[in-house]
Amino acid sequence: MLQENVSLSAYASYKIGGPARFFWRAKTTSDIRRGLKEAKRLKAPLFILGGGTNLLIPDKGFGGFVLKPDVMTLTRRGNIVTAGAGVSISDLLEFTAKEALSGLEWAGGLPGTLGGAIRGNAGAFGGETKDSIVRVKSIDVRTGKIAVRKKNACRFNYRSSIFKERNGKEVIVEAVFSLKPGERKAIRAGIREKVEYRHSRHPLEYPNIGSIFKNVPVDEIPRSRRKELVRNVKTDPIPVIPTARLVSQAGLRGVSFGGAMISVKHPNFIVNVCEASAKDVVALMSLVKHEVRKKFSIRLTEEVELLHWEES
Ligand SMILES: Cc1cc2nc3c(=O)[nH]c(=O)nc-3n(C[C@H](O)[C@H](O)[C@H](O)COP(=O)(O)OP(=O)(O)OC[C@H]3O[C@@H](n4cnc5c(N)ncnc54)[C@H](O)[C@@H]3O)c2cc1C
Structure with a gap:
């Protein structure tokens, strides 16, 4: 649903920033497409917002259309996990720990959403988001077409990907990870260690x-x-x-x-x-x-x- 003059500081970890002229929160792929059509109709510049943990938003705000893809899918099939772009990294890690699936422990304490992490190939402690990715689903902002790219086609690089290269031209919707069966206790301990390190240093x-x-x-x-x-x-x-x-x-x-x-x-x-x-x-x-x-x-x-x- 279209909202107007929504304060962005509430959506930013910095708690800084003025309002968005238009704001659209999308829970599904078709919601995202509707939002993109709406932005086009309003002829408003588009910005895709994740968890707002890597952004400095101006005091005067953003005079365009902020699209927040809040797709919250989180499913498991064997060792394969499918997660929506709006899922927070902490919820994703909690899910993998509960399901006893190992491979994402390096991301313990990494703030933000999966969409933001994929776009910037976020990394820490020697791990990177790309490491266990199988494929990523996105929507082209201009055409509304869905693309499903295998890992190699995502052009992951140091803190970069094709989504960053294309600079706001695609909305990441969902990603599929391949993980390894592990021990619930060891996975939780691996995550906790990273969280504690961050708390002691940051x-x-x-x-x-x-x-x-x-x-x-x-x-x-x-x-x-x-x-x-x-x-x-x-x-x-x-x-x-x-x-x-x-x-x-x-x-x-x-x-x-x-x-x-x-x-x-x-x-x-x-x-x-x-x-x-x-x-x-x-x-x-x-x-x-x-x-x-x-x-x-x-x-x-x-x-x-x-x-x-x-x-x-
Ligand atoms: C305390 C702290 C520690 C941090 N430590 C690390 C670290 O160790 N390693 C690291 O790499 N980063 C780190 N970061 C930075 C940040 O957490 C990551 O870059 C994170 O992945 C950003 O995700 P986000 O959802 O908050 O993205 P946002 O800040 O909302 O957006 C960042 C960019 O991603 C784009 N984007 C977001 N979602 C989507 C989507 N669905 N589709 C397309 N584009 C999208 C936005 O348009 C924007 O360009 C840290 C940040 C904080 C506050």
Whole structure:
């Protein structure tokens, strides 16, 4: 059903952002198609919203049409699990643990929905969403046609996929995973370990959108700075040095602007400590980029997505 002027901060882990001009929540494939037709009829720019855990939404909101695919299928047949794009990763993991199916434990504590994880091939602790994917079903935004792609055709790459390359031109509806039979207790313990690690390292006590900048590949570090900076290299899955360390060495830990603060606990997070605005966050992001460039001659690139909207 079409809704108007819906606050997006309620749908974003940052709790930041103005309203969407139009908002459409779709529980089924045909609901999604109806939503796409409606967006076309209204001639409104389209944005697909998952769990809103990787997004910075502008204070003025989004003047277009937000489609939220809330397809919640979750079924098992043998070792095959089919999950809807709207299923949260935590619900998916709870399901696999209950069904004693192993293979997704690496995703313990990963926020967001399956749709967002597939689009960005989300990964952590050496695992990636693509690892146990068999196929993905999506809908072409322009034609409304359904595509079912086998894993290879999804062009999964480091934090990328064909869905990201096509940049909002396809709505992910559902994915099929192939998992392995396991022990319920061991699966739960594997998930819990990752959740606990995240709680100990990340400032989860404040609204946030995870790491703001990508880690820096070792081969992008200027030769003159390698001796000083290249140590304790992390494999992510290519060799990188953590951006959090650069931000810390630039003396920016705990720096705040308005209601936003560069986390003391993990300096690659900018946390919403007190009713921060998107402007506050953008100011801190610019400061971090500027200082890291000045001090280390390194250009940081954003890991989070900024929802842009130009009024025509
Ligand atoms: C505390 C914290 C820790 C995090 N840790 C990690 C981590 O370890 N590894 C990692 O990779 N990420 C991490 N993230 C980032 C984020 O959780 C992931 O990128 C997640 O997969 C985003 O999913 P989402 O549903 O919230 O997507 P959203 O933020 O809603 O959207 C992200 C993008 O996906 C698109 N999208 C969403 N759903 C669909 C769909 N159904 N069809 C087509 N496009 C869609 C959106 O249009 C947008 O472009 C972390 C975030 C937080 C807050």
